[in-house]
Amino acid sequence: MSVNKDFFELHRDFNYDLQSRGTPSVGWDQAGRLPETLVPTHCAFCGCQCGMFLRVTNGQVTGVEPRNFVHNRGSLCPKGIVAYQQVNHPDRLTYPMIRRGGKGGKLERASWDEALEYVAQRWQATQERYGKDAVAVYSGSSMTNEKCYLMGKFARVGLGTRHIDYN
Known part of the structure; x- marks a missing residue:
């Protein structure tokens, strides 16, 4: 199943792909300045990296639209269609957590430096004990x-x- 770009044509004000026409498009750094815009990007759910637009409204990602890109030709799979939902999902972790007190201990928020140091020490200890x-x-x-x-x-x-x- 896929949704073709033509499906969206009647429901949007952006009836062209700025990237395909060779016209410079709005970048992420400018998206917050406009009430609504489409930011060209690629879907990250698989190695195909299909072309897509993130719809940005008042600085927040609010939707996604297919982009007329070489291999996806204006279509997106079901995963790509809902890709934007992960950006602002309330359950999304945006910081590292470390389990304190061993197995059964509570997960607690940690700094990035602390989390990376923790992982590096555990990897090194494992490799020293059991080999590379x-x-x-x-x-x-x-x-x-x-x-x-x-x-x-x-x-x-x-x-x-x-x-x-x-x-």
Whole structure:
């Protein structure tokens, strides 16, 4: 199932794709200055990275519309259509949490520095005790080829592990 861009034509004021026409479009930095605008971007739910517009109203993401991009041709899958909902979802974590007091302990808010230090120490301790290959890296399907390459490089060079899996 997909929704084609033509479906939206009667329901919006933006009847063209500024990116496709070669005209500079409004960027995210300017989106908050206008009452409503479309910001060109790409869907991050899979490696296809379909072209899409985020509808921004008074500085808040309020919707998404398909963009006439090379491979999605103005269509979005069901995941892409609801992609904008994760941005302002009330259950979305926007900060790290650390479980204090071991198993069964409460999750508490932590600073980014504290969380990264915690993870790095745990990785190092695990590798010192069980060897470099005691840790593994898993990359999701939303990553582009370039991001997968960097993740593999991080695993092999940064962590020294050979256990890498890509979805």
